[in-house]
Amino acid sequence: STQSTGAKLRKTIFLNFSPPLRKFAMTTTPRTAMALDLSKLQAGKTQSHEEETDNHEAIELELKFPEEKTETLKVSIGETVQMVKYILAQKHNLPLVGLKLFFGEKELLDPLSLNDYPEIVSLKSEKIPIRIG
Numbered sequence: 001s002t003q004s005t006g007a008k009l010r011k012t013i014f015l016n017f018s019p020p021l022r023k024f025a026m027t028t029t030p031r032t033a034m035a036l037d038l039s040k041l042q043a044g045k046t047q048s049h050e051e052e053t054d055n056h057e058a059i060e061l062e063l064k065f066p067e068e069k070t071e072t073l074k075v076s077i078g079e080t081v082q083m084v085k086y087i088l089a090q091k092h093n094l095p096l097v098g099l100k101l102f103f104g105e106k107e108l109l110d111p112l113s114l115n116d117y118p119e120i121v122s123l124k125s126e127k128i129p130i131r132i133g
Contacts, residue, residue, distance in 0.1 A: 059114070062127040063088070077115045077124055081108040088132065100133040107133075 061073045061084070075084060081101060089096040101108040103120060108130075114120050120128055 057124065059120075059124045060127045061130045064129065064131045066132065072127060075114070077121065078113050080111070080113045082110045084108075084114070085110070102131040102133055103128070 056076045056078060058074055059077045061075060063071045063073055065071070073084070073087070075087070085096060085099045085101060088094055089099060103117060106117075106119075108114075108117065
């Protein structure tokens, strides 16, 4: 078949997402996901979703909601940002579309896992402050 490189890459990216998030991923940030995977591909550092999220070390996220409420959430450091958002949306009846997570001033991007952020990994033995926007 004569499928373009971009189309093949897009298909690979979305197949690497867990099935419940595949539809969500396809409607949120496909260009960002493609750019991120292209940079990993060029650097020779590609991993499947399963390989990236295979780190099951527990961490605690200290979540700060816009209304100043705080809560601690235990997740795996290998968990994707998308899944953390999904958990929050389900637990607090929040709209998934438009939900943003921030570590400091940096927005956490959906296709990445928490262990893709060196700043988060370095704090894994502490409560990690995450702001919800």
